[in-house]
Amino acid sequence: MKVSSVPKDVVEPSKRTKRVLPVIDFLVRIVAAISTLGSALSMGTARETLPFRTQFVKFRAVFEDLPTFVFFVLSNSIVCAYLLLSLALSFFHIVSSSALKSRILMVLLDTIMFGLLTMGAAAAAAIVFLAHRGNPSANWFPICQQYNYFCQRISGSVIGSFMAVILFMILILLSAISISKH
Amino acid sequence: MKVSSVPKDVVEPSKRTKRVLPVIDFLVRIVAAISTLGSALSMGTARETLPFRTQFVKFRAVFEDLPTFVFFVLSNSIVCAYLLLSLALSFFHIVSSSALKSRILMVLLDTIMFGLLTMGAAAAAAIVFLAHRGNPSANWFPICQQYNYFCQRISGSVIGSFMAVILFMILILLSAISISKH
Numbered sequence: 001m002k003v004s005s006v007p008k009d010v011v012e013p014s015k016r017t018k019r020v021l022p023v024i025d026f027l028v029r030i031v032a033a034i035s036t037l038g039s040a041l042s043m044g045t046a047r048e049t050l051p052f053r054t055q056f057v058k059f060r061a062v063f064e065d066l067p068t069f070v071f072f073v074l075s076n077s078i079v080c081a082y083l084l085l086s087l088a089l090s091f092f093h094i095v096s097s098s099a100l101k102s103r104i105l106m107v108l109l110d111t112i113m114f115g116l117l118t119m120g121a122a123a124a125a126a127i128v129f130l131a132h133r134g135n136p137s138a139n140w141f142p143i144c145q146q147y148n149y150f151c152q153r154i155s156g157s158v159i160g161s162f163m164a165v166i167l168f169m170i171l172i173l174l175s176a177i178s179i180s181k182h
Numbered sequence: 183m184k185v186s187s188v189p190k191d192v193v194e195p196s197k198r199t200k201r202v203l204p205v206i207d208f209l210v211r212i213v214a215a216i217s218t219l220g221s222a223l224s225m226g227t228a229r230e231t232l233p234f235r236t237q238f239v240k241f242r243a244v245f246e247d248l249p250t251f252v253f254f255v256l257s258n259s260i261v262c263a264y265l266l267l268s269l270a271l272s273f274f275h276i277v278s279s280s281a282l283k284s285r286i287l288m289v290l291l292d293t294i295m296f297g298l299l300t301m302g303a304a305a306a307a308a309i310v311f312l313a314h315r316g317n318p319s320a321n322w323f324p325i326c327q328q329y330n331y332f333c334q335r336i337s338g339s340v341i342g343s344f345m346a347v348i349l350f351m352i353l354i355l356l357s358a359i360s361i362s363k364h
Contacts, residue, residue: 137247
């Protein structure tokens with residue numbers, strides 16, 4: 001009796017994780033989608049007009065001024081759309097736990113999207129850092145000294161995007177564990 | 183006879199890929215290590231002194247002037263060291279094709295290093311783009327107009343790093359396929 005109970009104990013947790021992992025995957029995808037959407041919206045609507053102006057120049061900062069921020073909004077939007085579409089495949093994995101090829105496809109797509117998101121977040125972070133600190137060697141002035149509110153918005157936006165980057169790492173790890181359970 | 187030959191055909195390529203995949207993994211790691219090492223060295227030794235000077239100012243560009251480039255050199259060096267160390271684990275996977283937990287650990291480490299490398303490359307790319315084109319809205323001057331040779335070096339360095347990023351995507355995909363063969 002003791003002998004027969006041992007394999008039962010070993011098999012059951014494995015079966016349970018096989019069920020639980022796709023559900024965690026599904027939930028993480030939703031959180032990551034919200035995170036990237038928030039980042040894209042927060043950056044896309046960031047604008048500040050200073051309360052003074054000359055006859056010809058209006059002092060205004062919008063995200064389109066910097067191509068890197070346009071790339072950031074684009075990459076976050078693309079990744080958000082991908083995450084929403086991938087919910088269908090993730091749901092399919094909850095229902096049919098034996099699908100293998102679709103899981104490998106998902107690892108590939110997740111890795112590509114992880115790369116795209118990380119690129120957008122890191123590039124924007126480099127520019128935000130420059131906006132805050134400037135660079136005396138290159139004679140680049142820290143624009144945050146004027147555009148304080150604008151800088152707060154874009155900093156928060158980049159932080160949200162980095163949260164999604166960490167969630168993507170978890171997604172890839174979850175997929176690898178799921179595949180190993182076959 | 184025909185019936186017995188079918189499963190044989192199905193099994194053999196699977197066994198062969200089980201052997202071939204770790205070897206490809208090993209070779210890709212070597213190429214990626216060379217690529218990151220080259221990028222780190224190329225960026226780390228990039229310096230240019232302009233042929234004119236004033237009494238007090240010497241016009242000189244080195245990578246340490248920009249914190250993003252320091253991060254780039256650091257991230258490429260760390261990833262290169264990781265790739266060299268991971269060769270041992272990769273070799274172990276060639277010898278023992280049944281190791282599963284170590285493969286999952288490798289996917290996790292690869293994903294983290296992929297993220298680190300992508301961050302360094304994308305952040306440096308954002309600054310290199312700025313150095314080439316400048317930004318009139320933020321009054322950031324394109325320093326490449328003066329430091330031509332310096333800019334060529336850092337651009338090449340970033341391209342090398344992005345090659346390693348693509349190789350990392352292949353590594354993660356290879357690991358996922360390897361794990362699925364169990």
